[in-house]
Amino acid sequence: MRKPIIAGNWKMNKTIAEALELVRAVRAGVRDISAVETVVCPPFVALQAVSEALTKSNVGVGAQNVFYEEKGAYTGEIAPGMLEGLVDYCIIGHSERRGYFGETDEWVNKKAKALLAHGITPIICVGESLEQNQAGETDAFVRSQVQKALAGLSAEQVARLVIAYEPIWAIGTGLTATPIDANRIISLSIRGAIAEMYDEATAQAIRIQYGGSAKPENIASFMEQPDIDGALVGGASLKADSFVTMVRETERVLARV
Ligand code: 13P
Numbered sequence: 001m002r003k004p005i006i007a008g009n010w011k012m013n014k015t016i017a018e019a020l021e022l023v024r025a026v027r028a029g030v031r032d033i034s035a036v037e038t039v040v041c042p043p044f045v046a047l048q049a050v051s052e053a054l055t056k057s058n059v060g061v062g063a064q065n066v067f068y069e070e071k072g073a074y075t076g077e078i079a080p081g082m083l084e085g086l087v088d089y090c091i092i093g094h095s096e097r098r099g100y101f102g103e104t105d106e107w108v109n110k111k112a113k114a115l116l117a118h119g120i121t122p123i124i125c126v127g128e129s130l131e132q133n134q135a136g137e138t139d140a141f142v143r144s145q146v147q148k149a150l151a152g153l154s155a156e157q158v159a160r161l162v163i164a165y166e167p168i169w170a171i172g173t174g175l176t177a178t179p180i181d182a183n184r185i186i187s188l189s190i191r192g193a194i195a196e197m198y199d200e201a202t203a204q205a206i207r208i209q210y211g212g213s214a215k216p217e218n219i220a221s222f223m224e225q226p227d228i229d230g231a232l233v234g235g236a237s238l239k240a241d242s243f244v245t246m247v248r249e250t251e252r253v254l255a256r257v
Contacts, residue, residue, distance in 0.1 A: 002204075002206075002207050003229075004036045004037065004250050005036070005037040005229060006036060006037070006231055006243075006250055007038075007039035007041060007062060007089065007091075007123060007209065007230070008039070008040045008041060008233050008237025009094070009211075009237065010040070010237060011234060013043075013238055014238070015046075016046045019042045019050050020049055020050070022238070022239075023042075023059065024053060025244075026038065026059060027053070027057045029241075029244030029248075030058060030244055031058070033248065033251055035255075036247050036251045036254070037230070038059045038060065039059065039062050040059060040060075040062070040237070041061070041089070041091055042061075043064065044063065044064075044078055060088040061086070061087045062089030062091060063083050063087045063091070064090075065090070065092065065094075066078055066079070066083060066090050066114065066120075067079060067080075067111070068107065068111045069114075070114075080111075080114040080115050080118040081118055083115075083120055084119065084120065087120060089121045089123050089162070090120050090121070090122055091122075091123045092112060092123070092125070093124050093126065094125045094166075095166060099168075105145060105148035108124060109149055109150070112124060112149060112150070112161070113152065121160060122161055123161075123209075123232065124150075124161060124164070125211070126163060126166070127145075127168050128141045128142060128167055128168065129168045130169035138189070139188060142165070142185055142193075143192070150194070155201075155202045158194060158198060158202050159202050161206055162206070162207045163207075164208070165185055165186050165208060166232060167212050169212075170211075170213050171212045171213070171234065172234060172235060173212075174213050175212070175213060176212055176213045176214070176218060177210070182222060183225035183226065183227050183228055186225075186227045186228060187227040190208055191204070191206070194206060207229040207230065209228070209229060209230045210230075211232035211233070213235075214232075214236065214246070215236040216249060219246045220250075220252070220253050223250050223254070224257070230250065
């Protein structure tokens with residue numbers, strides 16, 4: 001049984017003070033939730049304060065990026081060892097990092113390996129552009145992103161990962177994939193690629209989220225799908241009430257099915 005994971009990707013939002021205010025409210029709001037995992041991913045500078053504010057809570061912490069080298073002359077970058085003890089998760093390969101900052105599949109693969117070596121769980125983002133979607137290339141493209149991201153990882157490592165399927169055209173636009181389409185890509189292209197690379201048990205063990213304009217009003221429709229194990233939430237994670245509602249809605253759907 002895969003435990004759903006609702007993770008908030010705050011992107012470049014919130015000062016340290018604002019971050020603390022938000023996580024205190026999230027912590028209180030999900031205190032009684034045990035069937036769903038809740039994670040917040042603040043900017044680097046707020047990680048220490050947020051991590052302390054969430055001590056002994058059921059809310060996990062993630063970073064939004066990492067570099068794969070252990071240390072050295074990489075101005076502005078953060079090494080995986082610096083995140084150890086501070087975070088449980090780290091988002092890699094987000095389409096904004098791929099698009100604005102040139103992150104490649106090869107880097108995503110190196111980052112995944114570096115994080116796993118430090119006991120941090122990668123949340124690997126994949127997803128197609130609008131042009132690829134309209135040209136019918138989604139399956140082939142997402143499949144190849146998954147294959148490249150996971151190259152050289154063991155089945156045990158892959159089973160512990162999280163993948164987020166985020167169609168680029170649905171991010172921050174108010175547009176979403178239909179729950180049925182998102183479930184089909186997650187099942188066919190992502191679990192399918194993993195089953196080919198490893199085996200069916202590994203494909204069934206890995207948790208795969210949907211991301212792209214997920215919000216309180218639509219989260220239940222995604223969670224009703226059998227292959228969707230939660231959401232990576234941007235805009236709707238910046239307010240405690242909407243984010244907490246999404247966690248609670250997820251638990252409500254679980255209790256029903
Ligand atoms: P929105 O929820 O704002 O569309 O962002 C999705 C996302 O990119 C999460 O990583």
